Amino acid sequence: MKHAISRRRFTLAAGAAVLASALPRPALAQTPTRLKMILNWRYQGPQGWFFLADDRGYFREEGLEIVMDQGNGSGAAVGAVASGSYDIGFGDINALIQLVARSQPGAATPLAISALYNRPPFTIAVKADGPIKTPKDLEGRTIGGPANDGALKLFPAFAKLAGIDASKVAITNMQPNLREQMLQRGQVDGVFGFVNTIAFSAKLVGIDPAKDFRFINFGDYGMDLYSNAMIASRKLATENPNALKGLLRAINRGLKDTLKDNDAAIEAVAKREPLINRAVEKERLVATLASEMSHPEAAKLGIGDIDDARFRKSIAIVVEADGLPRVPAPDEVFSRAFLPPLADRVTKLG
Incomplete structure (x- = not known):
């Protein structure tokens, strides 16, 4: 009797193993x-x-x-x-x-x-009530931006296309979180950046970009980038x-x-x-x-x-x-x- 029970258990185990091998298996986890x-x-x-x-x-x-x-x-x-x-x-x-x-x-x-x-989102923001109305008006002024800003890096190209003597424009670097306040306070005459970055960062510090800033957009002067x-x-x-x-x-x-x-x-x-x-x-x-x-x-x-x-x-x-x-x-x-x-x-x- 013991041998019969053992044989039956072996048969059930073997059958289960065969059934398990026939079922679909989840894919082995791979290291991403x-x-x-x-x-x-x-x-x-x-x-x-x-x-x-x-x-x-x-x-x-x-x-x-x-x-x-x-x-x-x-x-x-x-x-x-x-x-x-x-x-x-x-x-x-x-x-x-x-x-x-x-x-x-x-x-x-x-x-x-x-x-x-x-x-192209590249721009120079200036004060809406200030004297800078065209790119040429940037000459003799100080424009600031974070050192790695895309608009700042493209300024030499923009200056050439827009007829600006870049040697007459002073460039200064600033921390990104200071950009809009420094412009509003008159510490710089303009700031480089993306239009939406400047506009909405200005909103976050209580500045109304539509009323307080004017934007000189690079795309308006041939920089279709x-x-x-x-x-x-x-x-x-x-x-x-x-x-x-x-x-x-x-x-x-x-x-x-x-x-x-x-x-x-x-x-x-x-x-x-x-x-x-x-x-x-x-x-x-x-x-x-x-x-x-x-x-x-x-x-x-x-x-x-x-x-x-x-x-x-x-x-x-x-x-x-x-x-x-x-x-x-x-x-x-x-x-x-x-x-x-x-x-x-x-x-x-x-």
Whole structure:
């Protein structure tokens, strides 16, 4: 009898083992690819799509772990990727053009893989009741900005296009949180920055930008440039292209979610920076979507892609105006190889 019971137990165990082997198995957990990303600025409303993509698991679904750090300016993000301190960044594509133009052909410079800001946000803000009304009026004045600000870095190019003698303009650096107050107090005659960065940072300190400031926008004087883009190290683009494709798929999903629910995006920002003014940051987000990301070409190309002819012209503008040593080919600066298909990408903002 004991032998019969043993045989029966063995048969049941063997049958269970066979059944278990026939059932579908969960995939073995894989260690995600960890990427360090630097943002263009401190945590603000227009970064909400990155945080939504993170909070909703879109990066994780792509096998990625993204560590996001605050930035010190859109130009600085490019340098941080170029130095190897970060794998990816959200930075100014024009700063990347300058870097590539100063490098030898074939150098392992970073690569822009998605041009999210397709209209130029660069500006110089001055006091509305002050004497500066045209770019020429900047001569003999002092203009300030954070050292790594994108507009400040493009000022030599803007000066040439707008007919300003740049040698007659004094440039001073300041901490980002002091910019709007220093202008309001008359400590400088103007400040460099992105239109929406200045306008909504002014609101946060009780300044009415519509009443108190006048904006001299670079785009009104021939600088039809792209702006902030996703920037990746050349090493990463070469060795792990699938990681970058997954990254952009996740960001695209985060952007779609942001368009559906601005408040959710702002809450994702507040999760990282609880002291933000939610109302102002929502205004900043909406204004960014409506201005920096609203070029008509997006309806045909989708957010992230570029118009090749327009990009060649923008490269030429930056190179000529800055007196750079060579004109990079567009594919030295930008690649669309990592973008999601057009049918999957955002084409309308609103």
